[in-house]
Amino acid sequence: MSELTPTNATIPLLRAVGLGKTYFTGEQPLEVLHGVGIEISAGDFVALRGASGAGKSTLLHLLGGLDAPTAGEVWFDGQSLGAMSASALAQFRSTHVGFIFQAYHLLPDLDAVENVSLPARVARVAFDEAEARAVDLLKRVGLGSRLGHRPAQLSGGEQQRVAIARSLVNRPRLLLADEPTGNLDSHTGEEIIRLLVGLREERGATLVIATHDTRVAAHAQRVIELVDGRMR
Amino acid sequence: MGLNYPVSAAIVRAMSRLPFEFHLALRYLRPKRSLISVIPFTSVVGVMLGVAVLIIVISVMSGFHEMTRQKILGFNAHLKVYQNGVPLRDHERLAKIVSSNKAVRAVSPFVMGKVLIETRPAEGAGSALVDAPWLRGIDADLERRVSTLHTNIIAGEFNVRGNGLLVGRQLAQSLRLGIGDRLSVYSTRQLQTMKAGRDKKEEVAIKPEEYTVKGIFDVGYYEYNVSVIVGSLANAQDLYDLGENVHGLMVMLDDPFKVEAVRRELYEALHRGGGEYIVTTWPEENAGLLQAVMVEKSVMFYILFFIMIVAAFGITSVLITFVVQKTREIGILKALGATNGQVMGVFLSQSLVVGFLGVLAGFGLGRLALAYRNEFLLLMRRLTGFELFPQSIYNLPELPALIVPSEILIICGGSMLLCVLAGLLPAWYAGRLKPVEALRYE
Numbered sequence A: 001m002s003e004l005t006p007t008n009a010t011i012p013l014l015r016a017v018g019l020g021k022t023y024f025t026g027e028q029p030l031e032v033l034h035g036v037g038i039e040i041s042a043g044d045f046v047a048l049r050g051a052s053g054a055g056k057s058t059l060l061h062l063l064g065g066l067d068a069p070t071a072g073e074v075w076f077d078g079q080s081l082g083a084m085s086a087s088a089l090a091q092f093r094s095t096h097v098g099f100i101f102q103a104y105h106l107l108p109d110l111d112a113v114e115n116v117s118l119p120a121r122v123a124r125v126a127f128d129e130a131e132a133r134a135v136d137l138l139k140r141v142g143l144g145s146r147l148g149h150r151p152a153q154l155s156g157g158e159q160q161r162v163a164i165a166r167s168l169v170n171r172p173r174l175l176l177a178d179e180p181t182g183n184l185d186s187h188t189g190e191e192i193i194r195l196l197v198g199l200r201e202e203r204g205a206t207l208v209i210a211t212h213d214t215r216v217a218a219h220a221q222r223v224i225e226l227v228d229g230r231m232r
Numbered sequence B: 001m002g003l004n005y006p007v008s009a010a011i012v013r014a015m016s017r018l019p020f021e022f023h024l025a026l027r028y029l030r031p032k033r034s035l036i037s038v039i040p041f042t043s044v045v046g047v048m049l050g051v052a053v054l055i056i057v058i059s060v061m062s063g064f065h066e067m068t069r070q071k072i073l074g075f076n077a078h079l080k081v082y083q084n085g086v087p088l089r090d091h092e093r094l095a096k097i098v099s100s101n102k103a104v105r106a107v108s109p110f111v112m113g114k115v116l117i118e119t120r121p122a123e124g125a126g127s128a129l130v131d132a133p134w135l136r137g138i139d140a141d142l143e144r145r146v147s148t149l150h151t152n153i154i155a156g157e158f159n160v161r162g163n164g165l166l167v168g169r170q171l172a173q174s175l176r177l178g179i180g181d182r183l184s185v186y187s188t189r190q191l192q193t194m195k196a197g198r199d200k201k202e203e204v205a206i207k208p209e210e211y212t213v214k215g216i217f218d219v220g221y222y223e224y225n226v227s228v229i230v231g232s233l234a235n236a237q238d239l240y241d242l243g244e245n246v247h248g249l250m251v252m253l254d255d256p257f258k259v260e261a262v263r264r265e266l267y268e269a270l271h272r273g274g275g276e277y278i279v280t281t282w283p284e285e286n287a288g289l290l291q292a293v294m295v296e297k298s299v300m301f302y303i304l305f306f307i308m309i310v311a312a313f314g315i316t317s318v319l320i321t322f323v324v325q326k327t328r329e330i331g332i333l334k335a336l337g338a339t340n341g342q343v344m345g346v347f348l349s350q351s352l353v354v355g356f357l358g359v360l361a362g363f364g365l366g367r368l369a370l371a372y373r374n375e376f377l378l379l380m381r382r383l384t385g386f387e388l389f390p391q392s393i394y395n396l397p398e399l400p401a402l403i404v405p406s407e408i409l410i411i412c413g414g415s416m417l418l419c420v421l422a423g424l425l426p427a428w429y430a431g432r433l434k435p436v437e438a439l440r441y442e
Helices: A056-063 A086-096 A112-122 A127-140 A156-168 A186-203 B005-016 B020-029 B038-075 B091-099 B140-146 B169-174 B188-199 B222-227 B233-239 B256-272 B287-325 B327-335 B340-371 B373-384 B405-432 B435-440
Strands: A014-023 A030-040 A045-049 A071-076 A097-100 A174-178 A206-211 A222-227 B079-082 B104-114 B116-119 B134-138 B153-156 B164-168 B182-186 B209-217 B228-232 B248-253 B278-281
Touching (some): A030 A056, A030 A071, A056 A174, A086 A097, A086 B327, A086 B340, A112 A127, A112 B020, A156 A174, A186 A206, B079 B256, B248 B256, B287 B327, B327 B435, B340 B373
Parallel strands (some): A045 A206
Antiparallel strands (some): B079 B278
């Protein structure tokens, strides 16, 4: 294991209790998550496995403070996300969370370095420092020769590498990856997972991957199964 | 690309160093090969046209204003000294008191009153024409120092010796007068004599004064050209039965804009010598005209500013389109930790950039159009045959224009402010988007 320094050994890094999410968009309320409770310690690598529509992405969004639960609560390092203001939540995402999405979600108008340095710029890291971090990370993910390329000029695997580099630029303690291999062929997907796992170990970050793929889940230390919005 | 690589790369590098909100806004505005990327360009053009039209119209109006003022200052006294309802006695002594003021450049006595004139056309040259202009009696030598009349003679000469008369251009036209033509002048004194005679049931024969047109002037101001004739001071004194007295003193200053201070000084100096005197200034005497030009300019400004408001609405709709188009990217920014304020900042920066480019281009276009305004009018006349400012009406050899920095600043600053305000609503909407909903947006 990597050299971890959790702020408080007795408190889990991430804790969710009785987490539920219901959408009220149609005629019938749609319950996507129900009574989910998880504890994830600092440095853990957890896979959320389940079929499409099982609520994996929703759970990931709730854990990363991107969305608010309709029931239950999420604590990060002992702090309740529900008690935070919008700007405090933004600050939390900026400092502590790195998101990786299935569709990469890079900004098409920015090149690789600009995309990777963007979270640091958002966090008001000085330009030179942000750029240096981005270049280092892009080299680390094997894109040292593609620094000035835009997303449209990169393959799917390369775009996901850029997205992984971006998720790490603010040195977050929590990485949340939502079907990171979903849009990739199995060979490239395997490369991406190996890269992600390697980087997590290097940096001692906590990684939560949502996936329907058992091969991806097999890399994790712990697998949480979700079926129809409930833990099994 | 018009720029060579190192220069454009340097610009891109410099842009990257801006706060990310600005950097993104600039990137979003970068032209791409799609129809959508033309949209921000159209709003820049809207702002540009609004600013250019405002600058052109307001500068031309300022030019008119300044020209009017120059003309007024050219033939009107900066200050006039007179007594209420009675002729000015002892005007030479008063002129000395006035001249002793350091700000005074020249003093000249004047007589000014209505007269009745009748033309004396030659045999077979039509019937006699009648008019009732103002007669201004001047001291020819002193007049050279107090007005531009002597430099504005367009026919004949500046000569009021004997019974010589100077006639304004339009008056000469309407009365069909030329150099050497003769005129009969009836003064109010003569009319009073006639009235007194009739009251006493006596027949009084009035023999009018005979004058000869020696010169025709054009001071560039229609009202003056059509209603004033100029004769010698002695003749005017005689016509008005003033003896050695005059109606008042014309005072010229070195700086016409110091009239208020000098007025107070003169007022005090004259009152120390005894007697009630009235001292009026040129802005007072011409208040109607000067205010009319000012009011016209203000009204133009307000009306034209609506162009800017329309342009600002253009920015609002462009930004709304943009925010909808970029919804998913807004979600990404929020997932990366951007606050509502930072997302707002991206779109406000965009309206700021559009506004800045529009104002800058409008400023350039406005200055260019002003520099070539007369060439443009000439071209328009050649192309369409239509004269925008007919010389017969406006009597302008060319369109005046005066660029007043403070006015340009108000136009440009006000337009920038409007552009930023126009971006507020879309930016606020973008800032409030929920990250997960924005991310799901297709």
